Amino acid sequence: MSKIKLILDVVSDMRSLADSIQAVAEVMAGNEPVETKEPTTTVKEPKPKKKEITLEEVRAKLAEKSQAGLTAEVREIIKKYGGSKLSEVDSKHYANMLKDVEVLGNE
Structure with a gap:
């Protein structure tokens, strides 16, 4: 392969990498919904305490x-x-x- 062809392949790969980085940045900025894994532990809500009678x-x-x-x-x-x-x-x-x-x- 010629040196020019190799350089063009590198440029193409760099553009692809730049597009991927931009997509990640947009997701992080909240432009796209992100699937998040739900936590497996449940949070217990505190029971309302009865008023202490004095x-x-x-x-x-x-x-x-x-x-x-x-x-x-x-x-x-x-x-x-x-x-x-x-x-x-x-x-x-x-x-x-x-x-x-x-x-x-x-x-």
Whole structure:
């Protein structure tokens, strides 16, 4: 082959390479949709946390019912959940205590 023919082949290959590089650049720029592989792991969404009920909230509700003349019933609820006074009751019972207190006086 002649030197000219070899040089023309190199020029042709360089043009082809330039076209390929341009196509890659366009894809990277977002001009063409790119097929992406979906991740195989699933992302767990955090569960919504329940609002923590505080001792002060329970105390306020119990005081309200006690002032309404339901002191004996309030004491029974506290005893039901394992305490002789509110501060002795485990905080895990606060939600149930509030439910019980809500029905006091509505019966």
